[in-house]
C-alpha cells in the first residue's frame with residue numbers, strides 16, 4: 001500500500017515536470033522586458049526555431065498580423081502613446097497548440113515639476129516647535145517606481161515610496177515633520193523625486209530636485225556657562241557675546257558700574273573686583289551670566305617674596 005503511494009507520487013511528479021517542459025512556448029523575446037518613455041520608440045524581436053503555421057504580435061499599438069513560416073518577427077512602435085500596453089507574441093507550431101509570451105512594458109514619464117513649501121507657515125520658525133514641509137511632484141508615471149527623498153543640506157532625512165499600481169501619470173504630495181533647533185538656522189531643505197525603473201530603465205535613474213528651501217530659525221540666547229571667574233589683569237575683558245536669533249540685546253548690572261552698558265563686551269582697566277551680571281535677551285527669551293572679577297593675588301606674593309628676600313640680604317649684611 002505504502003509502496004504504491006510512493007510509486008504513484010513519483011509518477012505524478014514525472015508528469016508534472018513533463019507537462020512543465022511542454023508548456024514552455026518555443027519563443028524568445030529580445031529584450032525580455034522594456035522600459036519606454038511616453039512618446040518614445042520601442043523595438044522588440046520575437047524569434048523561434050520551430051517550424052510553424054504562423055506567428056505574430058498582438059498589441060494595441062504596433063501589432064503584427066500573423067505571418068507564415070517565419071523565425072523572427074519584430075514589434076515596433078516609433079511613438080508609444082499608451083500607458084497600459086500589453087503586447088503578446090504568439091505562435092502556431094506545426095506540432096502542438098498555439099502558445100504565447102507576454103512582453104512586460106513599463107511606460108514612464110518624468111515629473112513636470114518638483115516643488116517644496118512649508119505648510120501654513122511663512123514667518124521664521126521657532127526652535128523646538130514642529131513644522132510641516134510639503135513636497136509636490138507633478139505628473140509622474142508610474143508612481144510605483146517613484147521615490148521621494150528629503151534632504152537637509154546633504155543629509156537624507158526620510159524617503160517615501162508608493163504602492164499604487166496605476167500606470168497613468170499622477171500627482172504626489174509628501175510631507176515631512178521637522179522640529180528645528182538652533183543649529184538648523186540657515187539650513188537648506190529640498191526634496192527629490194527619483195524614478196528607478198530597474199536595469200532596463202535609464203541609468204542613472206532620472207532624478208529631479210526641488211529648489212532649496214532656506215529655513216530661518218528663531219532661538220533664545222543660551223550661555224554655555226552661567227558663571228565665569230576672571231583674574232584682574234592690566235586690561236580686563238568681560239565677554240558676554242552669545243548667539244541668538246533675532247540678534248540679542250545686552251544689559252549689565254553691578255554695584256561697580258555707574259553708567260548703563262549695552263554692548264556685549266566690557267573692556268576696561270578701571271573695573272573694580274566684584275560681581276558683574278550680564279543679561280542677554282531677544283523676543284524668545286533671556287539668559288544671564290555672572291562674571292566674578294578677582295583682584296590678582298600673584299603680584300602680592302611676588303612683592304612679599306621680594307620683601308623677605310630683601311630683609312634676608314640685609315640681615316646677612318648685618319652679620
Ligand SMILES: *[C@@H]1O[C@H](CO)[C@@H](O)[C@H](O)[C@H]1NC(C)=O
Pocket residue numbers: 026027028047048049050
Ligand atoms: C532566437 O535567436 C537567438 C539568436 O539569434 C538564438 O540564440 C535563440 O536560440 C533563438 N530562440 C529560439 C526560441 O529560437
Ligand SMILES: *[C@@H]1O[C@H](CO)[C@@H](O)[C@H](O)[C@H]1NC(C)=O
Pocket residue numbers: 069
Ligand atoms: C518554410 O521554411 C522552410 C525553411 O526555411 C522551407 O523549407 C519550407 O518550404 C517553408 N514552408 C512554407 C510553407 O513556406
Ligand SMILES: *[C@@H]1O[C@H](CO)[C@@H](O)[C@H](O)[C@H]1NC(C)=O
Pocket residue numbers: 119120
Ligand atoms: C492650514 O490653514 C488652513 C486655514 O487656516 C486650515 O484650514 C488647514 O486645515 C491648515 N492645514 C494644516 C495642514 O494645518
Ligand SMILES: *[C@@H]1O[C@H](CO)[C@@H](O)[C@H](O)[C@H]1NC(C)=O
Pocket residue numbers: 138139169170171
Ligand atoms: C495633477 O495636477 C495638475 C495641476 O494641478 C492637474 O491639472 C491634474 O489634473 C492633476 N492630475 C491628477 C491625476 O490628479
Ligand SMILES: *[C@@H]1O[C@H](CO)[C@@H](O)[C@H](O)[C@H]1NC(C)=O
Pocket residue numbers: 158159160161175176177
Ligand atoms: C518618514 O517617512 C515615513 C514613510 O513615508 C513616514 O511614516 C514617517 O512619518 C516619516 N518621518 C517623518 C519624520 O516625517
